[in-house]
Amino acid sequence: MSVVEQIEVGIIGTGWCGGIRAEALHRNPIVGKLHIAEIRTDRLQEMVDWYSPATATEDYNDLLANSDISAIFISATPEHLHFPMAKESLEAGKHVFLEKPIAISLAEADELLAISEKNNLKFSIGYSQRFNPKYAYVRESLLNGSLGEPVTALHSRHISRGLGEKISGRTKLSPAAMEATHDLDFVLWCLEPAKPVKVYAQNSYKYWKDKGSPQIPDCTWIIVTMDSGICFTIGAGWVLPKSYPNYSSTSMEMIGTNGALVIDDTHRDVILHTENDGIQFPMSTMPGEYVGHVYAGPMAPETDYFVEACVFDKPVMVTGEQARKVMEVYIAADMSVERDQPVSLPLNSNDISSIRV
Numbered sequence: 001m002s003v004v005e006q007i008e009v010g011i012i013g014t015g016w017c018g019g020i021r022a023e024a025l026h027r028n029p030i031v032g033k034l035h036i037a038e039i040r041t042d043r044l045q046e047m048v049d050w051y052s053p054a055t056a057t058e059d060y061n062d063l064l065a066n067s068d069i070s071a072i073f074i075s076a077t078p079e080h081l082h083f084p085m086a087k088e089s090l091e092a093g094k095h096v097f098l099e100k101p102i103a104i105s106l107a108e109a110d111e112l113l114a115i116s117e118k119n120n121l122k123f124s125i126g127y128s129q130r131f132n133p134k135y136a137y138v139r140e141s142l143l144n145g146s147l148g149e150p151v152t153a154l155h156s157r158h159i160s161r162g163l164g165e166k167i168s169g170r171t172k173l174s175p176a177a178m179e180a181t182h183d184l185d186f187v188l189w190c191l192e193p194a195k196p197v198k199v200y201a202q203n204s205y206k207y208w209k210d211k212g213s214p215q216i217p218d219c220t221w222i223i224v225t226m227d228s229g230i231c232f233t234i235g236a237g238w239v240l241p242k243s244y245p246n247y248s249s250t251s252m253e254m255i256g257t258n259g260a261l262v263i264d265d266t267h268r269d270v271i272l273h274t275e276n277d278g279i280q281f282p283m284s285t286m287p288g289e290y291v292g293h294v295y296a297g298p299m300a301p302e303t304d305y306f307v308e309a310c311v312f313d314k315p316v317m318v319t320g321e322q323a324r325k326v327m328e329v330y331i332a333a334d335m336s337v338e339r340d341q342p343v344s345l346p347l348n349s350n351d352i353s354s355i356r357v
């Protein structure tokens with residue numbers, strides 16, 4: 001029997017997503033030792049109790065200083081921490097898996113790309129839906145020709161107001177940057193090598209406005225035009241009533257010259273009805289969750305994929321360049337809302353200097 005090389009892996013931030021990463025890495029036989037950095041002492045203790053990491057610290061610099069650690073997952077919030085944590089990790093010679101968003105500004109994203117390339121390190125961003133089997137089927141149906149050439153796509157993604165409150169409470173980033181970003185990544189990936197050339201977007205303001213937060217949009221609708229002559233539409237919002245903790249509902253269409261795919265990812269296929277909680281839609285979160293011995297969702301396989309990319313020197317699933325392109329599109333969407341007119345891509349230096357971060 002051949003012996004597979006193991007690596008030591010660190011996680012910075014073990015809240016919701018970092019907790020899933022921790023469990024996946026704990027279960028992964030390629031991970032020889034797990035190291036965890038978390039500033040909330042009670043959560044850190046939980047991680048110690050559950051996963052017995054080799055080291056557990058409140059200071060992520062301890063992970064960066066440990067030369068035995070070759071890869072770092074960055075799952076900390078608020079999102080402005082992503083850039084400094086990723087930069088320091090790459091400069092310390094670690095492969096980096098970074099939750100979306102890649103950064104707050106395009107300049108920061110460019111810097112991360114340059115350091116990862118210079119230091120010959122794996123660098124990937126958490127666009128987990130690429131590991132959702134339904135999404136994979138859409139792309140496969142384009143690649144194998146059954147849909148013909150792509151004509152248009154439509155994604156409508158909505159998450160619960162509880163999650164909307166959590167996200168909008170910690171960052172000024174919009175539903176375009178925080179939610180539609182997954183769908184932008186996926187559709188742009190499906191349509192490669194076509195490039196986005198124009199973006200038009202509008203927001204709805206009602207629910208959060210009535211709650212006293214008039215600056216927070218309820219949802220964004222985005223139309224993206226590609227240089228191949230086709231356009232697609234993405235809608236994303238965060239005001240659905242609670243139907244399950246962190247509920248997410250998506251419906252999708254991919255229309256081609258030879259066929260069409262309609263995908264229901266609204267999770268109405270599994271309904272739990274109890275006296276205590278009424279109707280619930282289990283397994284309906286975007287990252288997914290462990291259900292006994294299986295994982296229902298995309299985040300655990302995504303975690304394993306990155307570890308394998310590091311150990312076997314395979315390409316990562318989401319490149320930094322792709323994540324930067326997605327960022328440019330959602331920034332253009334926010335600019336389009338602000339200007340109330342379409343925005344052309346690529347963004348020019350005037351556009352970039354006008355962005356308020």
Ligand SMILES: NC(=O)c1ccc[n+]([C@@H]2O[C@H](COP(=O)([O-])OP(=O)(O)OC[C@H]3O[C@@H](n4cnc5c(N)ncnc54)[C@H](O)[C@@H]3O)[C@@H](O)[C@H]2O)c1
Nearest residue numbers: 013014015016017037038039075076077099100128286287
């Ligand atoms: N791929 C997906 O489906 C998906 C879903 C949700 C969130 N996300 C992304 O994942 C990221 C994490 O989201 P979340 O909901 O898990 O956030 P969270 O707030 O639940 O967890 C973040 C954790 O980081 C910790 N932290 C903050 N500063 C730290 C520091 N200096 N050192 C160590 N730990 C620190 C916090 O204490 C917290 O436990 C977000 O940026 C979000 O955009 C991705």
